[in-house]
Amino acid sequence: MKFTLKKNKTESGNPDVDLASLKIPEHIAIIMDGNGRWAKKRGLPRVAGHRAGADSVRKIVESCDILGVSYLTLYAFSSENWNRPQKEVSALMDLLEKFLKDKLPEMMEDNVRLRAIGRLEMLPEHVKAELDKAISTTAANTGVTMNLALSYGGREEIVDAAKQLVRKAEAGEVTADDVDNELFSAQMYTADMPDPDLLIRTSGEVRLSNFLLWQLSYAEIVITDQLWPDFRHDALVDALGEYTKRDRRFGKL
Ligand code: IPE
Ligand code: IPE
Ligand code: MG
Secondary structure: OOOOOOOOOOOOOOOOOOHHHOOOOOEEEEEOOOHHHHHHHOOOOHHHHHHHHHHHHHHHHHHHHHHOOOEEEEEEEEOHHHHOOHHHHHHHHHHHHHHHHHHHHHHHHOOOEEEEEOOHHHOOHHHHHHHHHHHHHHOOOOOOEEEEEEEEOHHHHHHHHHHHHHHHHHOOOOOHHHOOHHHHHOOOOOOOOOOOOEEEEOOOOOOOOOOOOOHHHHOEEEEOOOOHHHOOHHHHHHHHHHHHHOOOOOOOO
């Protein structure tokens, strides 16, 4: 991840936005959608869209570092995506393995810490091995945390949390009266991360698609028509401009 942008908060690619005036979320979550449509528009195979999408990931991590975002959770592969044609699933898994292998030196150079959430045990062995390696190699990095949601489903996560609590109850470690929001959050894959402040979904679809159902409870939502491979620094800055205008009341007056 070579920095092509200056680390100057007032210098934006978009002349209409003064970066210094932006509110910066601590945690941004993104539903990276539209790779297939991006490829189709160009008469290319869907995998070309996924490849271009991987470039956007690199750019957006870079931008988050420049802007001072601490956590970036990226929806890369959902529980439901296992139901796509086998050819596409394999292509996505191969791309993921390649991304992890190729980007590890850059993640180290840029101080990025990699994490992953989801039913990771379902990933093919060759992907899981690269993932484990990248997570352990970057574990002590102190820059942006890039949290990949892989084989991830929000309902599956809640079910896993409930299972964990029942096991603890069976072991006599918790009782029903102990269970509150805090204890429940502590069973989630994101236990040690703050909830996202901002959810961005690209390509215009207005739905959650089983993403972070628990954690997005009070997130601001920005939907953009841009397709994920077209979503770069300026688009992120625009989304932050929108976020900055929001009045986060959390139910209060
Ligand atoms: C998002 O792009 C990437 C994944 C879901 C893995 P899509 O593959 O969903 O692209 P569209 O929605 O078909 O355009
Ligand atoms: C959501 O996109 C999952 C990811 C971006 C990984 P999908 O394209 O799979 O979602 P739907 O099918 O539009 O709900
Ligand atoms: Mg899609």
